[in-house]
Amino acid sequence: MTPALLTGSPTTAPADNGGSERTDRIVGLVQRQGALAVLVTVVLVALVAFPDFRSLDNTGTILVAAAPPMLIALGMTLVIITGGIDLSVGSLYVLGGVLAAWASRYGLVAALFVPLLVCGAIGLVNGVLIAYTRMAPFIVTLAALLGARGLMRAISDEGSTTYVVENDAFGRLGTGSLLGVGYQVWLAVALVLIGMLVLARTGFGQSVYAIGGSEDASALMGVAVRRTKILVYVCSGLLAGLAGAVNAARLGSGVTVLGAGMELDAIAAVVIGGTLLTGGAGSIAGTVAGVLLLGVIQNMINQVGDLNSNWQQVISGTFLAVVVVAQTVLNRLRRIS
């Protein structure tokens, strides 16, 4: 019955709460807005250092390139807030692209719905396995990574066939723009806003946070744990498939070789955005900042020219390590105060 370890249980009397409340606010602020602050700093540096960075064209490039990762990271945010992880999204992204390009011969609707259907179904399988068998999310989604990759190779003759987008309407989705901003950016913005609303203002959103915070307590408080988990993985699958489709539309074909490691970028962006990898806290706004930050850094690396583009991964990894360790330390600080 005794707690295993009494690691700093807050026992400050209500009266002297001022100090801890302040630490608390600061810690919360760093956690929520840290990514945004870094993003602003990096953008300011880029504005000064790279003359080309300023151009509208370049901004458009950054945003268009960031749209698919944004969609994937959006789904990943939900999954990670529940305390899970989805390693299959990179494969689903590629699969979605190949399926969309293949299905585009049957029209716009098919090009959009086939990838959504298949990727959503794989997400559903992930969710059901995780929710009902209590297998570790990383194992289940790792298997799905393999399975989806296998499926993608199977329909592309072991990766040798590249399907070309054969539907103009679908192709325009990827290349067209409204008010000078690409359609896919609008799509990403719209889904991000919907995601924020769902997370903050619906019962489902509250359940997502609750499960990540404490699954046992959530169950006792009447949260539909299994249903929420399944939904979250379905969302992640759908968004990854959609991202793939959108990307296929932009490239005009379903490219079979890209996308490996997309799941890592997404996880990095989510964590850099302040979402706890252990679940229970995080925000889509932070993820947006995380995705843009990685996008801007990539853009800067490209502008330097002779710099290897793989610096991107090194920076992501370093950021990830720093953020995760900082979060742990900050949380400890907060509990002790």
Next chain:
Amino acid sequence: MTLLEVAGVSKSFPGVRALDDVSFTLRPGEVHALVGENGAGKSTLIKVLTGVYRPDSGELRHHGRPVSFAAPMDAQRAGISTIYQEVNLIPLMSVAQNLFLGREPRNRLGLIDRGRMEREARGILADYGVTTDVRRQLGTLPLGAQQMVALARAVMIDAQVVIMDEPTSSLEPREVQTLFGVIRRLHARGIGIVYVSHRMDELYEICDSVTILRDGRLVHTGRLADLERIELVSMMLGREMSQTRRQGFTAFAGDHTTDDAAPPVLRVTGLTSRTRLHDISFDVRPGEVVGLGGLLGAGRSETIKAIGGAYPLDAGTVEVDGTHLERPSTVRAVAAGIAVQPEDRKAEGIVAGLSVRDNIALAVLPRMSRLGIVSDAKIDAVVARYMTRLRIKASGPDQLVGDLSGGNQQKVLLARLLATRPKVLLLDEPTRGIDVGAKAEVQSLIDELAGEGLGVVLVSSDAEELVEGSDRVVVLRDGAVVGHLTGDRVTTEDLMAGIAAAAPSEDHT
């Protein structure tokens, strides 16, 4: 008219009869204390009441009608809410979100109305003396305030019954008073409260009636005011007072010959840890068994763990054989000759997936090896010696410890401790959950070890065992030493009197 009633309920688990024909009645507006030592069946009874377990036999009645809860949610819907010892809310979510999770106020679009939620939360919590910003993360509030939020949430769902499982175990005195204020208000509104606690003062302050369980059986139920403290304690701990004798219930032989002039093998000075331990000091001489007496939550296990380097201390020193233990850790404590047998054998003692041999040799591998390579011959010799000495019944040294009976698991654990050649042995409930035969064997072993000159600290909820096994008893209450029993005063009567004595008011802070 009864609110909630349990009639003749029994519940068994493999090897244990957790509840044996227990009945319990809760009336509206009643604060009913549920008491008993560990393993008495309190938690099982609570789990039956809240739909976590279904009883093997007997009936649960709600408003006089038989009911059967399939899940905790069913019980909640029927108006039975539970507040657990460890706050069971979501620490990372805001106070308001926790309060309203699952029934958030909505606006016309069906979206959660945050403004209204926060306003209402402020209003509700003000009644409970919580005036914090409701947007704060729950986990950053003091535990007392968290407990209040849990209580507010529990009562909000039209609760008619609120079960409180040791709600004050981590509260400050002031927070306890706020909690009591709330309980009195609930009481006035006709809500029935089941109150589980081991703090005598609290029970007598707030409860109307009491039900005492022991070993899964109902010992007594009735008005609390009609029961003297000493009677309550003796009913919880075991025998009727008139039955108590100095000898005869256990396998302990009696006093050990200790040299009073000998320097202590263990000296504990001023152990202090947050709200749990307050300035605990005592000595143990070689060949002496010192008992730690007190009820559950008095700080016995924490003291033992703190000495063993496994519990964080704010102040205090531990000396073994006159050598001060610097920067206590489990590694250093074991090296210094301290051996701890933890209370929870499964979670903290044995490694169930390893063999008897590996478990016994676990702590002494360096001594059994050369250049990091273990010598099976040496290990086998040690293992064989202890398996014989402690009469460990296993198919062989290769049998997995998880497959042994509780008694034999305990002996394996003791063998591991003894293999480290300790100077001090700290035993936390060494005979809990083991059969009668093994119990007697463990008890005579303790005698024997003390006879060999080991210093022993013994914790036991069995008053007989404690009194008969110990040469001296240090009585703890609420994490502080409140008495010493020596010589002829090492009796169950004196022990119970020591435990039951009302705390002086200044001791309460």
Next chain:
Amino acid sequence: MTKNAVAERPAAGLAAVRSRLPGYGVYLAVGLLMLYNIVFTPYFLTLSNLRIQLIQVAPIVIVALGMALVIGTEGIDLSVGSVMALAAALIPLYLGYGVVAAIGVSLAAGVAVGLINGVLVARVGLQPIVATLAVFVGGRGLAVVVSDGQLKDIRNPDVLHLGSGDLLGIPVLVWIAAVLVALVAFVLRRTVFGRRLLAVGGNRRAAELAGLPVGRVLITVYVICAVLASIAGLLSVARIQSSDASAVGLLIELSAITAVVVGGTPLTGGRVRILGTVAGAVLMQLVIATMIKHDLGPSTAEMAQAVIILVAVWVARERKSR
């Protein structure tokens, strides 16, 4: 749960089969698949084919050994593929200083990564999956950066000998893997460290209370795992005769985890099956080989692999509630 110590005896029937399945199912599966191939696959039982299979499986076995140890402590190490890439990238850079120096630098990189992972797990207290994620993400990028993103041919005869040489008619690569298997098995069974590792994985709290240096054990485990991964990276370079940091060890963490899990090591820690892990790696290799021999592409093999992982974890899960 604790009783039924007697159930060892011929408690025949389904229950007994099921309780043995996680431990021995892998050998059965390997046996059946071998049998099938011997009968139905032409040229399966030729020396050259067996040779190819063994050479291909060797790096996976080496990585899986380390992974098995980590999983034995209830951990996981996602960074092994990146460590392989790092080791591969460093080899050509330092070959100028001699083979020993180059190998030494590669292994040192492994030690460094292992220390980072271990400290994050044991001292900072991160979950293993989180702690090893950073290197998983960044390690390969660093490797590619270090090697300038170029594929570099290796011409040093000593290194090449490691990858394609023979000793007593058996590839050097296979010898190294076999020696490492024996070594790890020895460490696990016969050393203080090995026994402590199992205790830490079986019940960390109990190990702490028994006075074991839990933190040190954990850090050592992650270092060993990373060093084994860098050895595997080295050998891969030697075999392919070129260093391509962007491809070496890609997704190997998946194969390694699969081999360990399929081999009957529970993800819950406290037990490590070394031979089972080897058999697990061999099984996955056989599955792929069989499918290729029957004109089923790698796509089918991947999907089959996914199913095998899930089944293996599922079966192990059943037993956990013992």
